Amino acid sequence: MTGIRPRPPAKDLRRPELDELDERIVGILADDGRITNADLAATLDVAPSTAHARMRSLVDRGVITGFHASVDQELLGRGLQAIVGVTLRPGARHDSIVAFADEVRRLPQVLQLFFIGGSDDFLVHIAVEGASDVRQFVVEHLSAQRYVATTRTSIIFEYHRNAVAAPFR
Amino acid sequence: MTGIRPRPPAKDLRRPELDELDERIVGILADDGRITNADLAATLDVAPSTAHARMRSLVDRGVITGFHASVDQELLGRGLQAIVGVTLRPGARHDSIVAFADEVRRLPQVLQLFFIGGSDDFLVHIAVEGASDVRQFVVEHLSAQRYVATTRTSIIFEYHRNAVAAPFR
DNA sequence: AGTGAAACTTATTCCGT
DNA sequence: ACGGAATAAGTTTCACT
Numbered sequence: 001m002t003g004i005r006p007r008p009p010a011k012d013l014r015r016p017e018l019d020e021l022d023e024r025i026v027g028i029l030a031d032d033g034r035i036t037n038a039d040l041a042a043t044l045d046v047a048p049s050t051a052h053a054r055m056r057s058l059v060d061r062g063v064i065t066g067f068h069a070s071v072d073q074e075l076l077g078r079g080l081q082a083i084v085g086v087t088l089r090p091g092a093r094h095d096s097i098v099a100f101a102d103e104v105r106r107l108p109q110v111l112q113l114f115f116i117g118g119s120d121d122f123l124v125h126i127a128v129e130g131a132s133d134v135r136q137f138v139v140e141h142l143s144a145q146r147y148v149a150t151t152r153t154s155i156i157f158e159y160h161r162n163a164v165a166a167p168f169r
Numbered sequence: 170m171t172g173i174r175p176r177p178p179a180k181d182l183r184r185p186e187l188d189e190l191d192e193r194i195v196g197i198l199a200d201d202g203r204i205t206n207a208d209l210a211a212t213l214d215v216a217p218s219t220a221h222a223r224m225r226s227l228v229d230r231g232v233i234t235g236f237h238a239s240v241d242q243e244l245l246g247r248g249l250q251a252i253v254g255v256t257l258r259p260g261a262r263h264d265s266i267v268a269f270a271d272e273v274r275r276l277p278q279v280l281q282l283f284f285i286g287g288s289d290d291f292l293v294h295i296a297v298e299g300a301s302d303v304r305q306f307v308v309e310h311l312s313a314q315r316y317v318a319t320t321r322t323s324i325i326f327e328y329h330r331n332a333v334a335a336p337f338r
Numbered sequence: 339a340g341t342g343a344a345a346c347t348t349a350t351t352c353c354g355t
Numbered sequence: 356a357c358g359g360a361a362t363a364a365g366t367t368t369c370a371c372t
Contacts, residue, residue: 118323
């Protein structure tokens with residue numbers, strides 16, 4: 001048996017404490033993840049070596065979790081996007097739900113998956129070619145699944161993104 | 170007077186026609202937008218100059234719309250995310266709605282904004298520090314607005330992203 | 339369209355402050 | 356932590372297949 005620990009020895013594994021320069025760097029890279037370090041430094045009005053060290057630190061500390069190309073889904077042949085709200089059957093076991101969600105998450109049509117509290121259990125953001133593909137996706141991968149109670153599909157007319165959030169659990 | 174044209178001269182302003190190599194490049198850059206061209210070429214098993222020309226073409230054709238750093242919102246001091254469904258009052262004029270949505274979109278807490286059809290009129294994906302900030306955001310920027318009829322807030326427990334979609338109207 | 343090699347630009351390290 | 360200068364690595368162009 002272990003004794004009580006009066007206080008964890010103030011040892012935060014990672015505690016970033018972003019200063020103003022860090023925040024500016026995050027903002028610039030969120031907007032243009034491929035800006036050259038020289039341009040980044042010029043924008044910040046610091047030396048390239050400083051900009052570089054700061055950026056590395058942000059990546060190392062996990063503040064910046066990655067860099068990603070954003071893709072025009074329409075030009076990829078997926079001109080229609082939708083959000084599908086899904087409610088699950090009350091009886092489903094937790095690990096069954098996790099396994100099911102994991103499968104949904106891997107489908108190529110799925111852009112994002114949100115597990116939420118409230119009337120729906122999760123939201124799926126998909127991109128497909130046309131209206132019949134929306135229906136097919138919902139029927140095949142959601143409604144027909146044994147853990148799914150209901151679905152509610154909303155077509156997306158317009159989409160804006162200010163930031164790319166890191167996935168989390 | 171001009172004669173009839175038996176067929177429009179096959180001149181689509183932009184018709185990408187992605188081949189298999191293009192699609193692989195898009196996939197790789199969607200996952201790692203900062204991979205070096207040398208590594209990209211090695212992965213594709215083509216010469217660096219080829220990989221480079223293909224990538225440039227994808228950007229020029231608008232298939233790839235940008236590169237963005239993804240950011241851990243929690244480490245930025247926004248450890249709580251939510252989706253807020255908003256319904257608008259029936260009577261609102263269209264340009265008033267556009268102006269209102271535009272304001273919402275610019276708020277620093279807003280990660281994404283979806284205009285949708287169905288029971289809600291739009292969905293706002295936000296990241297804030299804590300529960301009280303969710304409430305404050307909804308009350309201040311949504312419920313109190315004259316065009317808003319109802320809101321429905323759902324806390325996000327888990328979030329997965331497979332791709333970064335380009336904004337669109 | 340794809341390639342290899344040259345020319346150029348940028349990232350990265352290191353050391354001094 | 357920051358900056359300057361040297362080095363290493365990468366990008367970009369181009370003549371040729």
